[in-house]
Amino acid sequence: MMMHTTLAQLRALKLDGLAAGLEEQLAQPGLGAMSFEERLALLIDRETHHRSDRKQARLLKQAKLKYPQAAIEDIDTRPARGLDRRVVMSVALDDWVTTGQSILISGPTGAGKSWLACALAQYACRRGYSALYQRVPRLSEELRIRHGSGIFGRWLLQLAKTDVLVLDDWGMGDLDSTTRSDLLEIIDDRAAHRATIITSQLPIEHWHAWIGDATVADAILDRLMQRHHRFTLTGDSLRQIKPKTTEKEQKTDPT
Numbered sequence: 458m459m460m461h462t463t464l465a466q467l468r469a470l471k472l473d474g475l476a477a478g479l480e481e482q483l484a485q486p487g488l489g490a491m492s493f494e495e496r497l498a499l500l501i502d503r504e505t506h507h508r509s510d511r512k513q514a515r516l517l518k519q520a521k522l523k524y525p526q527a528a529i530e531d532i533d534t535r536p537a538r539g540l541d542r543r544v545v546m547s548v549a550l551d552d553w554v555t556t557g558q559s560i561l562i563s564g565p566t567g568a569g570k571s572w573l574a575c576a577l578a579q580y581a582c583r584r585g586y587s588a589l590y591q592r593v594p595r596l597s598e599e600l601r602i603r604h605g606s607g608i609f610g611r612w613l614l615q616l617a618k619t620d621v622l623v624l625d626d627w628g629m630g631d632l633d634s635t636t637r638s639d640l641l642e643i644i645d646d647r648a649a650h651r652a653t654i655i656t657s658q659l660p661i662e663h664w665h666a667w668i669g670d671a672t673v674a675d676a677i678l679d680r681l682m683q684r685h686h687r688f689t690l691t692g693d694s695l696r697q698i699k700p701k702t703t704e705k706e707q708k709t710d711p712t
């Protein structure tokens with residue numbers, strides 16, 4: 458009965474990890490062999506992990522990644538893709554987030570640019586950083602709505618605090634002058650202290666022309682290039698590649 462009250466109190470205090478750990482300890486027959494300090498250390502450890510898992514889940518949900526399941530551990534580095542696993546891993550494990558670096562990913566359609574961007578952002582979330590995925594072709598519409606409803610400033614502030622911003626499909630369609638200057642605001646707020654990942658079918662050498670206004674283009678690209686990593690993906694679209702058949706499927710396939 459006493460434990461029942463204690464468990465309810467722990468849950469009311471939102472110490473769910475500790476409560477679950479305590480329940481597990483009570484169900485273990487060998488409990489008496491452990492000292493009070495050992496049991497307490499295990500309970501605190503359980504609560505710490507529970508909080509970190511909850512934080513990760515919240516960060517991932519808020520990131521709204523196109524491919525939330527993309528994980529750097531699963532990156533396909535077949536030679537035709539132009540990706541070196543060691544380089545990807547060294548970037549992912551490096552301090553690119555805290556030092557506000559840019560990761561610029563280019564390559565043809567279906568090469569896996571968005572997937573790679575999401576995998577890097579997902580890993581950042583797993584390390585406790587916040588992220589947000591945004592498709593650039595949708596940006597002008599979203600900016601128009603935010604300007605219209607008077608929340609643009611607040612949104613900009615929120616964006617500036619986000620550790621990793623993924624700008625997907627950069628270089629598609631035309632940029633109007635409002636979006637162009639808003640993009641400069643967004644990138645200027647991040648320069649040198651918040652990380653940005655950009656994916657584009659357009660080779661980086663063409664970005665200046667796509668932005669259109671030479672002064673704004675210089676300003677945006679100068680900020681993005683300050684400290685950056687480039688990945689140039691190659692090969693056929695992964696959308697056309699059939700999933701590998703399993704050994705069992707091959708054996709049972711009558712053709």
Ligand SMILES: Nc1ncnc2c1ncn2[C@@H]1O[C@H](COP(=O)(O)OP(=O)(O)OP(=O)(O)O)[C@@H](O)[C@H]1O
Pocket residue numbers: 524531532533564565566567568569570571572573626656657658695696
């Ligand atoms: N490493 C990977 N492992 C598993 N699937 C992948 C991987 N990379 C890409 N894919 C799959 O390949 C397809 C295309 O990937 P993605 O959307 O990232 O391409 P893209 O280069 O961004 O294309 P586009 O330029 O047309 O937007 C998706 O279905 C994605 O799930």
